[in-house]
Amino acid sequence: MRIIMKFGGTSVRGDGFRRVHDIVSRYLPENQVVIVVSAIKGATDELIDIAHRARRGDEKEISDFLDRLVDSYMELVEVNVGREHLNEAYSLASKLRRDLERVLYGIMYLGELTPRSLDYVSGYGETFSAKIGAFILGKLGLEAVGLTGKEAGIVTDDNFGDARVLLNATRYSARHVLEPLLESGKVPVVGGFTGATQDGIMTTLGRGGSDYTATALGAALDSDQVWLWSDVDGIMTADPRIVPDARTIPELSYREAAELAVVGAKALHPRALEPVWDASIPVYVRNTFNPNGPYTVIHGKEEVDKKVVKAVSLIRDAGVITVYGPSMVGAPGTAAKVLEVVGSTGANVMMIAQSASESNISMAVRKGSVDKVYSALERELVSKGVLRSVEVEDDMSIVAVVGAGMKGTPGVSAKIFSAVAERGINVIMVAQGGSEMNISFVVKGEDAEEAVRAVHDSFKLGEA
CATH class of the missing domain: 3.30.2130.10 (VC0802-like)
Incomplete structure (x- = not known):
């Protein structure tokens, strides 16, 4: 069976990659697994903020921010695999830092922040998560390969900030890149939220876009299932912070889930179901912190149960x-x-x-x-x-x-x-x-x- 597993920002912070390793390892080698990761919680907002600060010419803040970003991912390495791997991880993080630094200084010198430049900067949290995450998972025993959305073959239009995945192009590109890795027993770790135009220019898929990355890859690779791991027990009848007795909804149709995504259900990106709908690939929404707990499965059956409202x-x-x-x-x-x-x-x-x-x-x-x-x-x-x-x-x-x-x-x-x-x-x-x-x-x-x-x-x- 081929499974796409997406892990959100709260799922990868702290010792999160140990949990990712434990969950994924249960299904190997009997299954082929592609991991999609988000930036650690809060990183995308900070990246957007530093892009605007760079435009205003705040040179010192650029350096300070990059130090904090690298330090936050070095903390992940230390917590998940120990201090002995910090030097090796720091070399990897330093290269990523230099690439981002060049873009931020370019924005500062020009005094201009275009949608294209903002996409490059705001998607860099997922780049760090994919590369450093694959490093950590490798030290924990998985044959992990870190890839950006662009490197994994996610092809989009050029609507910067809210790009749409071009599924036919992505099917060709993603298969070319990912299938050889899967067939050789490796575990691709793909940065969510980002892709690239057909000209290779980096784009982002809108906030929460890692869900969209996962389902797009699910459809492109003819996967059997897509699992979206977050910090909640599936999709709930209401926000439990508002309604204490809210419960997990065991099943939703694609239509019901799409309606909920559009009207604010935080468990799903509004476009996430588009790629899997026609292919009838089931989507499971599960809790990283309670992997054996209740979950929601989204599928094509529109069964009406005794509750007319879900x-x-x-x-x-x-x-x-x-x-x-x-x-x-x-x-x-x-x-x-x-x-x-x-x-x-x-x-x-x-x-x-x-x-x-x-x-x-x-x-x-x-x-x-x-x-x-x-x-x-x-x-x-x-x-x-x-x-x-x-x-x-x-x-x-x-x-x-x-x-x-x-x-x-x-x-x-x-x-x-x-x-x-x-x-x-x-x-x-x-x-x-x-x-x-x-x-x-x-x-x-x-x-x-x-x-x-x-x-x-x-x-x-x-x-x-």
């Missing part, structure tokens, strides 16, 4: 923008004009609703996008008489209720909104897609957690 998810820090205008009534293309202006700001519309009177349209966007969307609508449409006014409500949250069993089941919406109303919570906006698998609604930020608890309790999701 999970309740929460997106914080949203805002609602509502546009008004009598001239919108019966005027073809008005909604398209509104969305075109919103799209020109780079903002993502998470929800949209229009009244039957056609006199207003409401949109939910990220809180950080509210001001620029408002300004663009005022400038492009209100000032030209297309719209009468634009109103903004910030500090909002989106609650999403997901489950295949909701499709065609009468009374689900009534039950959701009755539960929320009983807690004295006002619903500001509602949207439901044609799939009927997701009902999303907007509430004030201060009411969000109570709304999640209300729905979770109403559908008894904490009960097995």
Whole structure:
């Protein structure tokens, strides 16, 4: 059996590579395993920060940061395999440091940080994790080979910061690189989150992109399974920090999991299921710190069980923008004009609703996008008489209720909104897609957690 195992940032910090070794070793040599690793927790944020500091000319901070980055990975070596291997590991880390240093100084001298340069810098945590991780695993007894996403054959488009994997090109490249390693009994250790364009320029796949790397490799290599290891027991019915009795969902369909990923379930990258969906490769979400504990398997079967709702998810820090205008009534293309202006700001519309009177349209966007969307609508449409006014409500949250069993089941919406109303919570906006698998609604930020608890309790999701 061929298995892709991805280990997240919390899974590889501290003595994490010992756990990685222990888990992977259980399945060797009977199976072929490809390991995908994330940067240690916090490294990507720090890399993005130092790139911006470099642009501002902070030369001393560059040197200090690189020292800290190398030291953090040397700590991993010491904790996992002992001090006697530090000199050898330091030589490897020093080469990686020099490569990153050249880019950071280039950014500083130019005083310019392009999306292309930012991708190169922000993906370097995964480069360190792959190379140093393979070194550690080698000392622990695995025949490990460290590879960047580019070296492993991950080919993407050139949408820097949120690149999409080109699966056909990746299939050819990844097979060429990885299959000989697997056939010879070696364990590739691939840095997640990164790839490269067909011209060889490094790209990143968006935050949490190591999931996407794992599933892309799973599809490219015709793997039997993909396992996503993190610090939680699979995908849960709700965030356990909000709902203490939240439980692990044993099974989800690809559609249900995709809905949850898009609406904020932290266990999955939104695009992670795209590569494996058509290939019907099951994805297991498991806990590195509790490897024998409960887990979630995601597959193509859309079985409706007795619980019509599977999970309740929460997106914080949203805002609602509502546009008004009598001239919108019966005027073809008005909604398209509104969305075109919103799209020109780079903002993502998470929800949209229009009244039957056609006199207003409401949109939910990220809180950080509210001001620029408002300004663009005022400038492009209100000032030209297309719209009468634009109103903004910030500090909002989106609650999403997901489950295949909701499709065609009468009374689900009534039950959701009755539960929320009983807690004295006002619903500001509602949207439901044609799939009927997701009902999303907007509430004030201060009411969000109570709304999640209300729905979770109403559908008894904490009960097995």
